[in-house]
Amino acid sequence: MIQGNFAVAQSGGPTSAINATLCGVIEGAFSQGRRIYGAVNGILGVINDSFTDLNITFSNMDNIQLLKTTPSAYLGSCRYKLPASEDNYELYEKIFSNFKKHDVTMFIYIGGNDSMDTVRKLSAYSKKYNKGVYIVGVPKTIDNDLMNTDHTPGFGSAAKFVATAVSEIARDCAVYADPSITVIEIMGRNAGWLTAASALARSNTSDAPHLIYLPEKQLSVEKLINDVESCKARNMVIAVSEGIKNENGEYFSNLACNISHDEFGHAQLSGSARVVENILKEKFGIKTRSVELNVLQRCSSHFASRTDLDESVKIGKAGASAASEGMSGIVMGFKRTGNYSIDIITNNATDVANLEKKVPDSYISRTFNDVTDDFIEYCLPLVQGEPSIITEKGIPKHIAL
Amino acid sequence: MIQGNFAVAQSGGPTSAINATLCGVIEGAFSQGRRIYGAVNGILGVINDSFTDLNITFSNMDNIQLLKTTPSAYLGSCRYKLPASEDNYELYEKIFSNFKKHDVTMFIYIGGNDSMDTVRKLSAYSKKYNKGVYIVGVPKTIDNDLMNTDHTPGFGSAAKFVATAVSEIARDCAVYADPSITVIEIMGRNAGWLTAASALARSNTSDAPHLIYLPEKQLSVEKLINDVESCKARNMVIAVSEGIKNENGEYFSNLACNISHDEFGHAQLSGSARVVENILKEKFGIKTRSVELNVLQRCSSHFASRTDLDESVKIGKAGASAASEGMSGIVMGFKRTGNYSIDIITNNATDVANLEKKVPDSYISRTFNDVTDDFIEYCLPLVQGEPSIITEKGIPKHIAL
Numbered sequence: 001m002i003q004g005n006f007a008v009a010q011s012g013g014p015t016s017a018i019n020a021t022l023c024g025v026i027e028g029a030f031s032q033g034r035r036i037y038g039a040v041n042g043i044l045g046v047i048n049d050s051f052t053d054l055n056i057t058f059s060n061m062d063n064i065q066l067l068k069t070t071p072s073a074y075l076g077s078c079r080y081k082l083p084a085s086e087d088n089y090e091l092y093e094k095i096f097s098n099f100k101k102h103d104v105t106m107f108i109y110i111g112g113n114d115s116m117d118t119v120r121k122l123s124a125y126s127k128k129y130n131k132g133v134y135i136v137g138v139p140k141t142i143d144n145d146l147m148n149t150d151h152t153p154g155f156g157s158a159a160k161f162v163a164t165a166v167s168e169i170a171r172d173c174a175v176y177a178d179p180s181i182t183v184i185e186i187m188g189r190n191a192g193w194l195t196a197a198s199a200l201a202r203s204n205t206s207d208a209p210h211l212i213y214l215p216e217k218q219l220s221v222e223k224l225i226n227d228v229e230s231c232k233a234r235n236m237v238i239a240v241s242e243g244i245k246n247e248n249g250e251y252f253s254n255l256a257c258n259i260s261h262d263e264f265g266h267a268q269l270s271g272s273a274r275v276v277e278n279i280l281k282e283k284f285g286i287k288t289r290s291v292e293l294n295v296l297q298r299c300s301s302h303f304a305s306r307t308d309l310d311e312s313v314k315i316g317k318a319g320a321s322a323a324s325e326g327m328s329g330i331v332m333g334f335k336r337t338g339n340y341s342i343d344i345i346t347n348n349a350t351d352v353a354n355l356e357k358k359v360p361d362s363y364i365s366r367t368f369n370d371v372t373d374d375f376i377e378y379c380l381p382l383v384q385g386e387p388s389i390i391t392e393k394g395i396p397k398h399i400a401l
Numbered sequence: 402m403i404q405g406n407f408a409v410a411q412s413g414g415p416t417s418a419i420n421a422t423l424c425g426v427i428e429g430a431f432s433q434g435r436r437i438y439g440a441v442n443g444i445l446g447v448i449n450d451s452f453t454d455l456n457i458t459f460s461n462m463d464n465i466q467l468l469k470t471t472p473s474a475y476l477g478s479c480r481y482k483l484p485a486s487e488d489n490y491e492l493y494e495k496i497f498s499n500f501k502k503h504d505v506t507m508f509i510y511i512g513g514n515d516s517m518d519t520v521r522k523l524s525a526y527s528k529k530y531n532k533g534v535y536i537v538g539v540p541k542t543i544d545n546d547l548m549n550t551d552h553t554p555g556f557g558s559a560a561k562f563v564a565t566a567v568s569e570i571a572r573d574c575a576v577y578a579d580p581s582i583t584v585i586e587i588m589g590r591n592a593g594w595l596t597a598a599s600a601l602a603r604s605n606t607s608d609a610p611h612l613i614y615l616p617e618k619q620l621s622v623e624k625l626i627n628d629v630e631s632c633k634a635r636n637m638v639i640a641v642s643e644g645i646k647n648e649n650g651e652y653f654s655n656l657a658c659n660i661s662h663d664e665f666g667h668a669q670l671s672g673s674a675r676v677v678e679n680i681l682k683e684k685f686g687i688k689t690r691s692v693e694l695n696v697l698q699r700c701s702s703h704f705a706s707r708t709d710l711d712e713s714v715k716i717g718k719a720g721a722s723a724a725s726e727g728m729s730g731i732v733m734g735f736k737r738t739g740n741y742s743i744d745i746i747t748n749n750a751t752d753v754a755n756l757e758k759k760v761p762d763s764y765i766s767r768t769f770n771d772v773t774d775d776f777i778e779y780c781l782p783l784v785q786g787e788p789s790i791i792t793e794k795g796i797p798k799h800i801a802l
Contacts, residue, residue: 014572014573072569072575072576076576160795171473172472172699174477176477176479200794200795201796292695295573296569296570302704305795386792393604394784395784
């Protein structure tokens with residue numbers, strides 16, 4: 001058993017489940033009778049020695065309960081790419097001296113694939129220079145695009161939001177006798193997992209969405225128009241990923257306007273649905289509109305997936321255990337067993353960091369405009385159950401730092 | 402007591418509570434042992450003799466329960482302006498002969514202020530030509546802009562969605578250390594009730610939204626910039642109505658692009674938040690984004706206001722009673738009593754039809770960028786409580802025609 005204290009931080013884009021994972025890490029630390037510090041704004045909190053003592057607030061179980069259903073990163077987040085240690089030795093020394101100052105020997109980093117690169121680098125540095133800090137990554141991302149895990153914490157809640165919203169919007173579309181087309185834009189720059197989850201909106205009372213386009217397959221304007229012409233639905237609902245590309249590999253959203261880039265060089269996309277809307281409006285001349293589900297996909301926690309929240313707590317706890325057992329440079333993951341349960345596994349951070357898992361061909365219909373039954377079977381268990389929400393004055397109660 | 406059967410129809414934009422009102426009308430008819438027909442797609446269903454027998458489906462209480470939490474108009478809707486009887490005598494004769502065909506003597510029309518014009522016209526015609534059909538309007542609109550009622554069925558659920566979404570988005574905004582501005586666009590063409598409801602997002606853990614702009618007060622770009630400069634929040638959240646106008650009375654959304662009009666001559670707006678985003682991005686050069694809450698405001702029923710749903714059932718029942726007592730050309734309404742309960746009242750349709758109730762000055766801060774405590778006191782009771790949602794495969798179950 002490693003001696004010393006825990007630190008934990010959260011990074012990357014928020015999700016509805018990232019605080020459930022934080023709950024798990026805190027509970028893991030408490031179950032070992034350890035002190036646990038939260039670094040504020042991800043690795044920047046460690047660099048700037050900005051830590052908060054989590055023992056006081058979360059010895060109160062009511063606060064743990066609130067934290068579990070509070071969306072977005074309680075500790076704040078960052079989008080910061082840690083430079084290579086060769087390029088900034090002083091920065092690494094600062095990080096480890098700040099850990100030492102608080103007797104932190106175990107650091108749990110909750111984040112996406114960019115953050116797992118930080119886990120890999122810090123762990124390698126700690127080993128090489130005998131810093132005695134064990135560093136474990138716990139994944140979170142609504143994008144579900146991490147390698148070597150069945151799925152990611154946060155995806156199930158986002159998928160449930162998308163399926164629920166699409167089913168509600170489909171009812172809104174169906175009320176008028178006149179034909180219409182509604183294009184719904186769903187997050188996912190290069191991986192279409194969340195857009196694929198829109199298929200879960202289908203039920204006995206609605207077959208919307210009628211067409212589903214993922215970024216994994218190129219989509220020519222000609223094919224789009226043919227697909228729409230072949231669709232018999234009076235009030236058509238089309239789910240498109242923000243990152244759909246045409247046959248030349250150009251983003252639809254690029255066809256409309258210039259784009260900016262975030263700190264990692266990712267294109268900041270918006271508007272693929274608007275572009276599709278305009279194409280179809282011009283071609284068919286019927287009522288056409290577009291809806292961006294936008295940030296609610298990652299922060300609408302009041303109808304989160306209970307399965308996702310429970311698994312997120314579990315993987316956070318397992319991360320704390322792994323660190324205390326002296327594991328480092330690893331990323332926790334899920335392995336699906338039976339129908340349906342989950343085992344927690346560990347991967348080397350090098351097998352996760354900076355990689356992207358796309359939706360495989362077996363989950364995409366041969367017509368490239370829908371998902372397969374295999375995808376539905378994969379996704380359905382992840383969205384089951386609802387959390388108990390504590391409300392105050394009619395809206396969900398949250399906890400803030 | 403009037404003899405004969407009931408008919409009911411739904412009109413205008415969908416809401417999360419319009420089917421709860423339909424439940425009330427059905428229950429009202431059943432409690433009198435009457436047959437009740439639903440006209441499909443509003444008054445168009447009456448014109449086209451497209452009726453569905455509601456007795457079969459809804460003698461099953463499970464279906465009533467499902468209907469109560471199914472968003473959007475179960476019977477379909479229309480946006481159809483009934484011409485004056487002087488201009489189309491044949492149309493009116495067709496309507497009343499179709500009523501007669503099914504022995505319909507009581508017609509309940511659930512809709513907004515445009516639909517109440519239909520109630521007024523049909524009732525006047527029935528009286529004038531002794532058609533013996535009693536016509537009662539029951540209001541619904543998320544806009545809360547009907548005269549002579551404390552509030553409208555559907556507003557409470559939309560207000561709860563807006564407050565909840567803004568509180569969740571505010572948490573999403575707060576995670577990064579860098580300053581940012583998020584502009585959230587809320588429905589409401591000329592009346593800012595729903596935008597005002599964003600103030601309910603404030604809690605012990607968040608003071609967002611920091612600025613609230615309603616269409617009732619003109620907003621110069623200069624004032625907007627001054628307000629933002631004076632705001633001390635690091636991660637600012639601004640709630641704007643889709644219909645905000647500048648000091649010349651021009652829609653912000655018009656400043657960006659051309660607009661189309663709907664069948665009633667209403668401007669089809671979108672993009673006021675995008676325009677504000679671009680103004681602030683250019684001025685302040687910090688991370689700025691805009692989010693349109695879009696149609697989810699009126700169809701996101703899974704976290705509806707239980708108060709709203711219960712009141713919607715109650716007013717639907719009262720509408721059925723009023724018609725069976727021989728009242729006609731009236732619109733049902735709410736009167737607030739005590740702290741907090743509701744009496745059902747009736748108004749002449751002429752006092753409701755085609756009129757708009759705007760947010761009064763007493764509910765708008767003197768700085769024109771916030772609401773007053775009086776507004777909070779008014780709005781808070783309307784968003785209380787949550788419905789029990791029946792789910793199937795992880796998403797809310799709906800009922801469809």
